[in-house]
Amino acid sequence: METHIYDEKNGLSYTLHGDYYLPDLVLNEEEPIYGKYGMLRKQFLKEHRLAKYQYLLLTGKLTEHLNQIDQESREQVEMLMEQMAEKQGVTEELKVQNRTKWVRLMNNIKASAEEMVLKEILYI
Structure with a gap:
């Protein structure tokens, strides 16, 4: 299984953690x-x-x-x-x-x- 995937439908990338793909979320707040x-x-x-x-x-x-x-x-x-x-x-x-x-x-x-x-x- 790939460790990183990108979903073009929602524009999010995901990383494999154990058995689950979790979104790579980053806060860019000022x-x-x-x-x-x-x-x-x-x-x-x-x-x-x-x-x-x-x-x-x-x-x-x-x-x-x-x-x-x-x-x-x-x-x-x-x-x-x-x-x-x-x-x-x-x-x-x-x-x-x-x-x-x-x-x-x-x-x-x-x-x-x-x-x-x-x-x-x-x-x-």
């Missing part, structure tokens, strides 16, 4: 650099989109996907926060004059921006 949003996306995929999660995991694209989602989410949150702060008149001048009010408004803006990103990017 370095995980994702943060909060990547972890939330991963948890969502595990709980609600298991087939997609398993596909990404088995094809070695999960880390790439999570890194991309995390980066997009962070950029979107920052952009939304800037727009919302400008629209609500939250400025550096307000920060100097009334720090407590500025912190309260910025926390509210951040929570709103994150909620929008969670619904539009992460939980789909």
Whole structure:
């Protein structure tokens, strides 16, 4: 029996181990650099989109996907926060004059921006 075979139907090569041919699988994942949003996306995929999660995991694209989602989410949150702060008149001048009010408004803006990103990017 051959020790190595290649199946053209699925594009996988196999190696003989004892009486069984096992696929030669190699993970080519990039370095995980994702943060909060990547972890939330991963948890969502595990709980609600298991087939997609398993596909990404088995094809070695999960880390790439999570890194991309995390980066997009962070950029979107920052952009939304800037727009919302400008629209609500939250400025550096307000920060100097009334720090407590500025912190309260910025926390509210951040929570709103994150909620929008969670619904539009992460939980789909």
